[in-house]
Amino acid sequence: MSHRAVVEGLNFHYGTFQALKDVNLAIADRQVTALIGPSGCGKSTLLRCFNRMHDLYPGNRYEGRIQLYPENLNIVGDEVDPMQIRLRIGMVFQKPNPFPKSIFDNVASGLLIRGISNRKVVAERVELALRQAALWDEVKDRLNQSAYGLSGGQQQRLCIARALAPNPEMILFDEPTSALDPIATARIEELVDELRRDYTIVIVTHNMQQAARISNFTAFMHLGHMVEYGSTLEFFTNPKNEKTHEYITGRFG
Numbered sequence: 559m560s561h562r563a564v565v566e567g568l569n570f571h572y573g574t575f576q577a578l579k580d581v582n583l584a585i586a587d588r589q590v591t592a593l594i595g596p597s598g599c600g601k602s603t604l605l606r607c608f609n610r611m612h613d614l615y616p617g618n619r620y621e622g623r624i625q626l627y628p629e630n631l632n633i634v635g636d637e638v639d640p641m642q643i644r645l646r647i648g649m650v651f652q653k654p655n656p657f658p659k660s661i662f663d664n665v666a667s668g669l670l671i672r673g674i675s676n677r678k679v680v681a682e683r684v685e686l687a688l689r690q691a692a693l694w695d696e697v698k699d700r701l702n703q704s705a706y707g708l709s710g711g712q713q714q715r716l717c718i719a720r721a722l723a724p725n726p727e728m729i730l731f732d733e734p735t736s737a738l739d740p741i742a743t744a745r746i747e748e749l750v751d752e753l754r755r756d757y758t759i760v761i762v763t764h765n766m767q768q769a770a771r772i773s774n775f776t777a778f779m780h781l782g783h784m785v786e787y788g789s790t791l792e793f794f795t796n797p798k799n800e801k802t803h804e805y806i807t808g809r810f811g
């Protein structure tokens with residue numbers, strides 16, 4: 559199994575508050591890795607390091623490395639341009655957040671940033687991304703209508719299409735189903751399962767059943783530390799750490 563990214567001795571500070579403490583984690587290529595743990599443990603903070611989202615706010619500071627393979631680039635290195643990283647590592651948020659634009663323009667937006675403006679190429683890439691996000695059939699006749707006219711589940715699939723369009727290597731999902739009903743949740747879970755064939759996926763979830771259903775690897779965090787990570791089956795059936803055992807049996811969190 560090859561690794562797409564390896565987190566090595568990562569510390570992260572929000573100003574004077576240290577939210578990640580010496581985190582180590584290997585992210586397997588074209589597999590789903592779930593980050594779980596009690597509220598405030600640092601799951602979202604770690605996820606946002608992968609595409610340098612923290613750089614949007616002053617006073618945030620990284621120490622350590624996240625090596626991106628195969629070229630061995632340190633994602634959190636000062637010399638690396640966060641915009642370039644965000645094109646290579648897409649993100650889908652908890653609440654669907656389409657832009658106030660048409661369905662087509664939402665998906666096309668990442669392509670334009672990438673310098674792709676040929677209309678035929680843009681149209682092809684938009685269609686491909688909408689197909690990959692299992693949304694094409696529902697929207698193909700209303701591509702020029704506002705994205706706000708879509709249901710919550712459709713908006714979330716649109717945001718997935720928008721993340722896929724620039725052809726990223728990794729996709730980060732931050733609790734992507736917590737604002738959705740069970741049917742829309744099931745569709746997103748099926749989609750994650752399909753996307754795994756082509757993309758490396760890291761997903762933050764509050765829901766242990768979801769982690770068990772959709773991930774290949776699970777990582778458990780507590781108070782900013784990486785407590786344990788391993789294959790999902792092994793993790794849930796035979797946890798090595800006492801804290802992990804307590805968490806998955808519902809004794810805290």
Ligand SMILES: Nc1ncnc2c1ncn2[C@@H]1O[C@H](COP(=O)(O)OP(=O)(O)OP(=O)(O)O)[C@@H](O)[C@H]1O
Nearest residue numbers: 572575577595596597598599600601602603604764
């Ligand atoms: N912008 C911020 N400034 C200062 N501290 C922050 C900021 N964002 C998060 N934190 C703190 O960092 C720690 C980790 O937060 P984070 O959001 O990563 O946790 P989480 O595990 O994703 O929690 P949840 O499951 O509740 O979303 C918490 O103590 C939180 O209060």
